[in-house]
Amino acid sequence: MSSPFTNAARALLGVTALLLWSKLPALAAESYKWNLPVGFPQPSVPDDNPMSIEKVALGRFIFYDTRLSGNQTYACASCHKQELAFTDARDRAIGSTGQVHPRSSMSLTNVAYNATFAWANPLLTTLEKQALLPMFGDTPVELGLGGLPQSDLLGRFSSDPRYQRLFAEAYPDDADPFTLDNLVKALTSFVRTLISGNSPYDRYINGLDDNAISLSAYNGGRLFFSERLECYHCHPTPYFADSETHDGQLTPEIQFHNNGLYNIDGHGAYPPDNTGIYAFTQLPADMGGFKAPTLRNIELTAPYMHDGSIATLDSVITDHYARGGRLITDGPYAGDGSKNPYKSGFLIGFQLSDDEKASVLAFLTSLTDMEFVTNPHFSDPFTGKFCTGDCNLDRAVTVDELIAAVNVGLESTSLAACVVADANGDGTVAINELIAAVNAALNGCGS
Numbered sequence: 047m048s049s050p051f052t053n054a055a056r057a058l059l060g061v062t063a064l065l066l067w068s069k070l071p072a073l074a075a076e077s078y079k080w081n082l083p084v085g086f087p088q089p090s091v092p093d094d095n096p097m098s099i100e101k102v103a104l105g106r107f108i109f110y111d112t113r114l115s116g117n118q119t120y121a122c123a124s125c126h127k128q129e130l131a132f133t134d135a136r137d138r139a140i141g142s143t144g145q146v147h148p149r150s151s152m153s154l155t156n157v158a159y160n161a162t163f164a165w166a167n168p169l170l171t172t173l174e175k176q177a178l179l180p181m182f183g184d185t186p187v188e189l190g191l192g193g194l195p196q197s198d199l200l201g202r203f204s205s206d207p208r209y210q211r212l213f214a215e216a217y218p219d220d221a222d223p224f225t226l227d228n229l230v231k232a233l234t235s236f237v238r239t240l241i242s243g244n245s246p247y248d249r250y251i252n253g254l255d256d257n258a259i260s261l262s263a264y265n266g267g268r269l270f271f272s273e274r275l276e277c278y279h280c281h282p283t284p285y286f287a288d289s290e291t292h293d294g295q296l297t298p299e300i301q302f303h304n305n306g307l308y309n310i311d312g313h314g315a316y317p318p319d320n321t322g323i324y325a326f327t328q329l330p331a332d333m334g335g336f337k338a339p340t341l342r343n344i345e346l347t348a349p350y351m352h353d354g355s356i357a358t359l360d361s362v363i364t365d366h367y368a369r370g371g372r373l374i375t376d377g378p379y380a381g382d383g384s385k386n387p388y389k390s391g392f393l394i395g396f397q398l399s400d401d402e403k404a405s406v407l408a409f410l411t412s413l414t415d416m417e418f419v420t421n422p423h424f425s426d427p428f429t430g431k432f433c434t435g436d437c438n439l440d441r442a443v444t445v446d447e448l449i450a451a452v453n454v455g456l457e458s459t460s461l462a463a464c465v466v467a468d469a470n471g472d473g474t475v476a477i478n479e480l481i482a483a484v485n486a487a488l489n490g491c492g493s
Contacts, residue, residue, distance in 0.1 A: 078102060078235075083243025084252045085284050087292040089158035092172060095231045097238065100216040103462035105236025107212065108229060110426045113202040114181070115142040116190035122180070122233070123426065125151040125188070129419050131343035132240060137354025141188040148186070148319040150354040155342050155418070158238040161291040161298035165352045166322040166336045168300065173234040181230075200224045208461075211473035215460040242342050242418035243284065247409070259412045262401075266409030269402060275367075276392040280305075286341035286413065302335035303390045306371025306383035307351055314388045317379060320353055333388050345414045359407055363398070370395030427465065433491035435483025437464035443487040451475055451483050 078097030080088055091097055108114060109122045120142035126132035132154035139147035149165050162168055163176035170176045180188035191199060203209040204224040216232055217223035247267070249258040259267075270277045280288050280303055291298035302323050308316045314333050316322065322335040336352050350356045356366060366372045370393050371383030384395065398406065422430060422439040435443040435451045451467035453459040455475035461468060467475045467483060 100462040101232045101235040104212040104216045105232035108233045131346045133347045137349045142190045143187045145186045155242045159290045161289045161300045207473035208471045242415040244417045245413045245415040247412040262405045263408040263412040266405035279392045280338040304334035304388045306386045306389040309381035309383045309386040314386045345411045432466040434469045441491045
């Protein structure tokens with residue numbers, strides 16, 4: 047005997063062909079509902095770029111699309127890989143033309159809460175402003191769009207049937223939705239969703255799992271939050287970064303720190319292409335002032351520091367912070383960072399036993415959120431193994447999802463409601479795609 051679910055699915059398939067003959071008007075863009083970790087406030091969002099599921103879905107495609115680079119070889123994701131907490135494992139980033147950046151690709155973990163963007167730029171105070179820099183900047187070239195007419199860039203997207211629908215539904219009030227402003231707003235809407243707060247540390251601290259972290263990690267946390275090590279001053283909870291803002295906060299917290307990484311001339315100098323916010327202010331006290339990056343998922347984001355000059359977390363602790371600043375004994379950057387006159391007062395140095403160092407490392411590892419780096423909603427929509435009709439990407443297709451796929455096919459709801467129903471990426475959901483979705487509901491999504 048067939049199950050009720052099977053009967054319902056077959057019945058749905060039987061009426062699908064009739065439903066597809068009639069077209070209903072597209073709905074207005076749907077508001078976005080945050081699914082925030084425990085203890086996380088709602089991120090700040092610009093008034094002129096409210097979140098919607100349509101913009102987030104569109105932005106995810108743009109983030110992974112190499113058409114966003116001048117030579118169509120690089121995407122945002124080329125330097126921000128999900129499995130590496132949206133970094134790239136390089137000491138210094140490499141742009142689409144092969145030019146080497148003076149700094150490493152900063153993690154996008156919880157970037158929605160950043161008060162400033164990039165390693166040391168006090169002028170970049172919104173994601174929308176920041177996005178334009180890798181797109182059009184030429185010192186160095188990253189995505190390399192500087193010499194490309196905007197019409198050519200936008201034409202790459204407007205000629206694609208899937209983007210035609212995604213843009214129209216994300217910006218239903220625009221006669222021509224294909225503008226640079228709309229592209230950037232969608233891209234940043236997606237990036238704001240990259241929120242990480244389900245590490246073993248979070249499950250332990252929020253009382254969800256008393257065994258989520260080891261005793262060693264627990265002891266390491268006590269050291270991390272102690273005045274002996276002073277780590278927490280620049281890496282406070284919940285983001286483990288200190289330049290932050292959120293919805294309802296009156297004044298963003300903006301901080302830049304000299305952490306004693308260099309002291310080239312004995313008077314505080316940093317390498318000429320990496321002077322921190324001194325490059326903007328020309329104030330001696332700002333030499334070497336960089337933003338403290340988040341420590342969430344730090345296990346996955348080696349090498350470390352703004353220029354990737356420290357290879358391992360062990361070295362970060364032992365060779366840098368424990369001595370109160372790094373010692374470079376030879377070469378063009380030789381100097382004792384512990385004696386840098388501009389370094390933060392929190393870099394006092396400390397001694398750790400081998401067990402204590404292992405505990406601090408265990409604590410830092412407990413900040414790794416594996417759900418974040420494997421979440422299919424943050425993954426590449428072009429190459430991922432998605433099941434047709436699996437709207438919520440949980441590897442199962444329900445009757446509700448089949449109905450959603452039909453509504454997408456009827457255009458009575460936006461493609462964002464079930465992007466994977468459009469298996470061939472032509473912006474529509476045809477009968478064969480609905481049949482594939484029903485088969486997935488009946489037989490499972492497979493491996």
